[in-house]
Amino acid sequence: xxxxxxxxxxxxxxxxxxxxxxxxxxxxxxxxxxxxxxxxxxxxxxxxxxxxxxxxxxxxxxxxxxxxxxxxxxxxxxxxxxxxxxxxxxxxxxxxxxxxxxxxxxxxxxxxxxxxxxxxxxxxxxxxxxxxxxxxxxxxxxxxxxxxxxxxxxxxxxxxxxxxxxxxxxxxxxxxxxxxxxxxxxxxxxxxxxxxxxxxxxxxxxxxxxxxxxxxxxxxxxxxxxxxxxxxxxxxxxxxxxxxxxxxxxxxxxxxxxxxxxxxxxxxxxxxxxxxxxxxxxxxxxxxxxxxxxxxxxxxxxxxxxxxxxxxxxxxxxxxxxxxxxxxxxxxxxxxxxxxxxxxxxxxxxxxxxxxxxxxxxxxxxxx
Numbered sequence: 001x002x003x004x005x006x007x008x009x010x011x012x013x014x015x016x017x018x019x020x021x022x023x024x025x026x027x028x029x030x031x032x033x034x035x036x037x038x039x040x041x042x043x044x045x046x047x048x049x050x051x052x053x054x055x056x057x058x059x060x061x062x063x064x065x066x067x068x069x070x071x072x073x074x075x076x077x078x079x080x081x082x083x084x085x086x087x088x089x090x091x092x093x094x095x096x097x098x099x100x101x102x103x104x105x106x107x108x109x110x111x112x113x114x115x116x117x118x119x120x121x122x123x124x125x126x127x128x129x130x131x132x133x134x135x136x137x138x139x140x141x142x143x144x145x146x147x148x149x150x151x152x153x154x155x156x157x158x159x160x161x162x163x164x165x166x167x168x169x170x171x172x173x174x175x176x177x178x179x180x181x182x183x184x185x186x187x188x189x190x191x192x193x194x195x196x197x198x199x200x201x202x203x204x205x206x207x208x209x210x211x212x213x214x215x216x217x218x219x220x221x222x223x224x225x226x227x228x229x230x231x232x233x234x235x236x237x238x239x240x241x242x243x244x245x246x247x248x249x250x251x252x253x254x255x256x257x258x259x260x261x262x263x264x265x266x267x268x269x270x271x272x273x274x275x276x277x278x279x280x281x282x283x284x285x286x287x288x289x290x291x292x293x294x295x296x297x298x299x300x301x302x303x304x305x306x307x308x309x310x311x312x313x314x315x316x317x318x319x320x321x322x323x324x325x326x327x328x329x330x331x332x333x334x335x336x337x338x339x340x341x342x343x344x345x346x347x348x349x350x351x352x353x354x355x356x357x358x359x360x361x362x363x364x365x366x367x368x
Contacts, residue, residue, distance in 0.1 A: 019082060023098065028133075034067055034092050036130060041097040045107045045118070056119040056152070060104060062136040064095040066124040068156055070194040071268040072223050075123045077260025086260040091196070094130050101139025108147035117150040117175075127157025129196065138166055145170035152177035154220060158198040158206045164213050171215060179218040180207050183252075184229045185237045192272065193225070204245045211246035219247045223255035226283055226290065227276050230254075230298060235305045243309040250311050252302045254295060258288045 006026045021039035028036075046059045065079055069091035076086035084093050097103075107113065120126045126137055141163060144151045151174065153160070153167075160178075170176050182203045184190055190200050198206075210217040219242050224230050229238075242250055257265055262284070270277045283290050290298075306312075 019095070031067070031129065031133070034094060034129075036133070037093065037095045038098045039095055040099045041103055043107065044097060044100045044104050054119075054122075056117045056122075058116050058118045059122045060100070060118055060120050060126075060140060061123045062097050062100040062120075062126055062134075062140060063124050063128060063130055065090050065093050067091060067094060067129045067196045068125055068194055069196040070156075071265050072193060072225070072255055072257075072261060073124075074256060074258055074261055076264055077258065078123060080260065087264050094128075096130060096134055097136070098134065100136050101143055104140055105143040105147075108143055108149060113147070113149075115147065115149045117152065118144055119152045119154070121154035121179075121181075125155050125157055126153065127155040127159045129157075129159075131157065131159055137163060141166055141170055145173045145176075148174060150175040150177075152179070154179040154181060156181045156194070156197045156203065158202050161206055161209055164209065164215070167215060168213055176215070177218070178210055178215055179220055180210075180247075181220045181222070182207075182242070183221045183223055183238070184225075184234065185241050186229065186234065189225075189228060193228075193268075200241075204241055207242070207245040207247050211248070216248045217246070218249040218251070221250050221252040224252060224298060224302075225255050226294065227279065228273070230301070232301070232305075235301055236308070239305040239309040239311065243311065247311075250306060252306075254290050254298055256288055257284055262288065 006028050019037060019039065021041060023038045023040060025035055025037045027034070044060050044062070046061065048054050048057050048059065064082065065084070066073065066075070073090070076090045079090040079093070080086055082095065084090065120137075120140070126140075131137055141151065151170070167176055167178065180203050182200060185200045185204075187199050187201065190197065197203075207217050207219065221238060221242070224235075229235075239250065255265075266277070266280065269280055283294060285291070289295070
């Protein structure tokens with residue numbers, strides 16, 4: 001039944017007509033500018049493609065599209081598969097699998113299900129604002145835990161706090177990993193590049209709440225933005241704040257610009273930081289990754305500040321990982337470098353002591 005205040009999504013594009021399983025498209029005053037496309041899914045368990053370097057084999061994504069509106073989001077191009085665009089449509093046209101929990105429960109009950117780890121938050125955020133309306137995650141978490149299936153969650157959404165009691169109960173049944181995505185402490189920068197998310201202070205408080213509840217909480221410190229969040233001051237503030245909040249591990253890496261994301265991000269840079277537009281074009285060339293020289297430089301800084309704030313070097317990317325295979329935002333992780341958010345049962349504690357600064361740490365490489 002429609003909820004009070006719901007209206008038919010008058011802004012819906014004609015391209016929505018073939019959207020599989022579409023029940024209705026609605027708007028509501030509570031979510032101004034966003035259209036929810038409610039669909040019934042036939043399956044919600046997604047098998048990771050063979051040969052992938054992800055540290056998990058299965059995923060569940062109850063939503064497609066994301067109101068967090070992060071200008072750097074690697075998942076933007078996936079929206080074009082639904083005949084939406086990778087820009088404003090990704091931010092405002094949110095597909096909701098309203099029957100996700102029921103379908104998942106049936107899939108997990110099949111004799112063929114091997115109780116492999118299931119990762120949530122690998123494409124779009126399961127705790128984006130839509131979750132406050134649809135409340136799909138409690139049913140998903142319960143279905144996984146009751147079936148004996150390990151799970152991990154990665155999110156920017158502080159709505160996860162609602163489910164802390166449920167996650168504690170689930171952790172008594174199966175291994176549970178929880179990770180928060182947070183790559184900067186500058187509130188103004190966060191508001192500019194990820195305008196639909198809770199700010200850094202709110203996410204740091206969530207890390208502390210999870211730790212106080214006895215749950216492990218790793219942090220995905222991605223993406224580090226060249227010239228915007230890669231200074232000594234920015235990284236020192238980030239890792240120091242994460243340590244103070246009690247994070248159990250950190251994975252850090254540079255901005256990754258795959259097709260679909262690259263165009264949207266470069267438009268944002270040209271509008272908001274025109275002085276950096278040429279630098280970004282030269283740094284990324286025609287590809288998705290920064291230059292090897294930049295990755296080597298950033299890796300040294302990340303390693304130093306992690307050690308300075310007591311994070312063991314075994315957490316997150318190593319120097320070699322950042323230099324040679326920096327695909328953190330796409331979750332294409334090198335073997336042995338499992339990100340904190342999805343390393344179920346392996347989120348270790350803090351370790352290490354401050355180390356002297358590496359020679360030339362403060363000097364950015366000559367890139368151009």
